[in-house]
Amino acid sequence: MLDFVVKGGPVVPTLKGIQQLAETRRFKAWFLDQFGVLHDGKQPYPGAISACRFSSVSFGILVRLFQLGCFYFLTVERLATSGAKMVVISNSSRRASITMEKLKTLGFDPSLFLGAITSGELTHQYLQRLTDHFACHSVFMALTLNRRNDAWFAALGRSCIHMTWNDRGAISLEVAFRYCPPPKFLLQSLTQTKISGLASVAEAVTMPFDKVFKNIALGLPSGTSLPLTLEDLEEILKRCAVKNIPMVVANPDFVTVEARALRVMPGTLASKYEKLGGEVKWMGKPDEKIYKSAMAMAGVDAVDCIAVGDSLHHDIKGANIAGIQSAFITCGIHATELGLGKFGDTADPSSVQALALTHDAHPS
The missing domain is CATH 3.40.50 (Rossmann fold)
Incomplete structure (x- = not known):
C-alpha cells in the first residue's frame, strides 16, 4: 500500500513495496539508472541478477525504493506482458554499447533491456560529423542530425x-x-x-x-x-x-x-x-535530452514513463524537468546525508523531504 506524507513540501507517496504499482500497468516504460540501482560499479546488488534472469514475459528488477533503505523486488511480469519496456539511462561517459557490455560482464542479461542511453553516447552523437557514415540506432542518428539545428554544437x-x-x-x-x-x-x-x-x-x-x-x-x-x-x-x-x-x-x-x-x-x-x-x-541527466532520447527509443510519451534513480540532482530533478514520474532510492549517493549507515536502514521522511527541497527535486 502507499502512505502519503507531508513535511513542508508537496505530498509524496511513501512506497512500502511497488509491486502493486507495477500491476496497475500505469507505466509503459521504466528508465533505470545503473550505478546505485542495479549495481555499485563493481558488483550487482544482492538478488539483482537472479531477479533479471526470467524470461521476457516474467522477470523482475531489484531496486531500493523511496523512503526505504533496503531491497525490494519490483516485479514487472505484468508490465512485460503488457508491452512495458526497460531502458538504462546513465551519466556514463562511455558509449551505450559499452554500458550494455558492462551489464553483461556483471551477470545481467542485456536482452531484458530495450537498450541504454548514456551521457557519453549523447556527447558522441552531438559531436559526430554529419557527413560521417556510421551504423547506429535510429534514435542516435536523429541525435546526430540534431547537431545541425544546435547552434552551440555547430559552432564548435x-x-x-x-x-x-x-x-x-x-x-x-x-x-x-x-x-x-x-x-x-x-x-x-x-x-x-x-x-x-x-x-x-x-x-x-x-x-x-x-x-x-x-x-x-x-x-x-x-x-x-x-x-x-x-x-x-x-x-x-x-x-x-x-x-x-x-x-x-x-x-x-x-x-x-x-x-x-x-x-x-x-x-x-x-x-x-x-x-x-x-x-x-x-550532457546527460538532468538535461531533458537524455529522457527524450529514452522516450524515443521506447516509443512512449512522458505520461507513460517512470524513472528510478539515487541522485536527487540528476535522476529526480531530471525526471521533474522531463515531466515524468520518478522513484528515489535513498541508500545511494545520499545515504550518509540521510543517516543511512547500512542496507536495511530506513530514511526519516522529514529528512528525505528536507533534502529534496534543498535540491529542488521532488520524487513522485
Missing part, C-alpha cells in the same frame, strides 16, 4: 584537449577531432578519485582543488593517456577559462557509488571550471 571547432581517466582506463573520443596541446578546446574533463570519509555531494563540490582532482590524464590520439599533475590540470583550466573555451562534460555526475564508497566524478571538475569563469555544456 575540430581541435580539442581530451581529459580522461588515468586509473580506470582511458576513454577514446571515437570522433574525428584533432588532438592538440592546451589550451585550444576542452572537450570533456573526466576525473575519478576515492576520498576517504567523503560524506555528501555538497562536500565533493566544495573541497579544495588539490584534495579532489587526482588520477587525471590527457587523452592521446593513440587511445592511451598521459597522466597530468594537479599543476598541469589547474593551468589548463585557468588558460581555457581566460580564453572563453567551452567544456563539454560527458559525465555530469558529481559523485557516484562504488563498492559503498563515494567517488568524485566529472561534474565536480566541471563545476570548478564554471567557478573559474569557464563555460560548461552539461
